[in-house]
Amino acid sequence: MSSSLAISSSSLRLTHVFPTNGNAILFNAISSCRISSLKSPSLNSIFIRIPYGSFKKASFFTSSMPFSPVMEWQDCTAKMEIDVPASVAYKCYSDREAIPNWMPFISSVQVLEDKPDLSRWSLKYKAFGRDIEYSWLARNMQPIPNQKIHWRSLEGLPNRGAVRFYPKGPSSCLIELTVSYEVPQLLAPVASALQPFLESLLKSGLDRFAKFAKSSGSTR
Numbered sequence: 001m002s003s004s005l006a007i008s009s010s011s012l013r014l015t016h017v018f019p020t021n022g023n024a025i026l027f028n029a030i031s032s033c034r035i036s037s038l039k040s041p042s043l044n045s046i047f048i049r050i051p052y053g054s055f056k057k058a059s060f061f062t063s064s065m066p067f068s069p070v071m072e073w074q075d076c077t078a079k080m081e082i083d084v085p086a087s088v089a090y091k092c093y094s095d096r097e098a099i100p101n102w103m104p105f106i107s108s109v110q111v112l113e114d115k116p117d118l119s120r121w122s123l124k125y126k127a128f129g130r131d132i133e134y135s136w137l138a139r140n141m142q143p144i145p146n147q148k149i150h151w152r153s154l155e156g157l158p159n160r161g162a163v164r165f166y167p168k169g170p171s172s173c174l175i176e177l178t179v180s181y182e183v184p185q186l187l188a189p190v191a192s193a194l195q196p197f198l199e200s201l202l203k204s205g206l207d208r209f210a211k212f213a214k215s216s217g218s219t220r
Contacts, residue, residue, distance in 0.1 A: 072188070074195045077178045078202035082210035086165040086173035090146045092213040093163055093175075102208035104201055105132075123157070127197065128190050158182035175209070177202055 082089060092098070096109045096119050105125040112118045123134045136156025143149050150162035159181040166174040179202065183191045 072183045072191055073180055074183060074191070074198075075178065075180045076195055076199045076202055077176065078199055078206055079174060079176045080203065080206040080210060081168060081172060081174045082206075082213060083172050084210075084213045085171055086167040087146045088216070089173050089175060089209075089213050090149070090165050092216050093149055093165075093209070094143070096140070098212075102212050103205040104208075118154075121156075125201075128187070128193070130186065132187070134184065157184065175206055177206060 084092075096111055099109050100106045105123050106121065107124040108120075108122045110120045112120070117140045119138050119140070121136050121138055123132065125132050134157040136153040136159065138151045138153050138159075141150045141152065146165060148162060148164050150160075152160035159179060161177070161179040164176045164178075166176070168174055179198070183194065187194055
């Protein structure tokens with residue numbers, strides 16, 4: 001099987017644009033192509049017969065630019081209804097430095113004194129036969145009082161997330177915690193198991209938070 005492309009007799013470049021998956025590619029003439037003896041006087045052109053498979057698809061997209069692999073991102077979500085008002089749950093979760101009290105894999109959170117919207121986080125946990133340790137600097141985005149807290153990392157482990165509070169009555173609410181993160185290279189081999197594992201930790205954390213918030217609300 002072969003493809004025929006036309007070029008001008010006075011040009012060294014192929015003038016035929018060959019479409020591939022909706023993208024037009026202009027091929028340069030290649031010395032290995034065989035020029036046939038057929039000629040078209042009316043078009044004043046010659047035809048180059050290119051054997052099928054002479055071009056490899058990968059060569060079209062080869063670039064001299066450095067290649068940066070796209071790391072995999074995962075989203076984890078946990079929900080739980082707790083027996084405290086949304087306003088109490090919101091106030092408790094707003095205390096970022098208290099988060100290690102209920103989130104099992106967060107070892108410390110330190111709010112920067114001169115920039116209270118920024119905080120340094122440390123993660124330490126043993127899982128998958130590894131001692132896992134990561135840190136990052138996070139910025140708290142503009143919250144919606146009693147409804148939403150959200151953040152994103154600025155450096156360190158890439159992650160972002162949100163906690164949403166839905167009133168279910170005068171003394172209860174539904175909490176929805178979503179965390180998105182870039183799978184670290186160290187954990188890439190277990191990426192498929194990482195998501196359900198982390199979701200179970202988030203649920204465990206919300207269970208502990210329910211007790212923390214209820215205890216905190218009863219003392220206010």
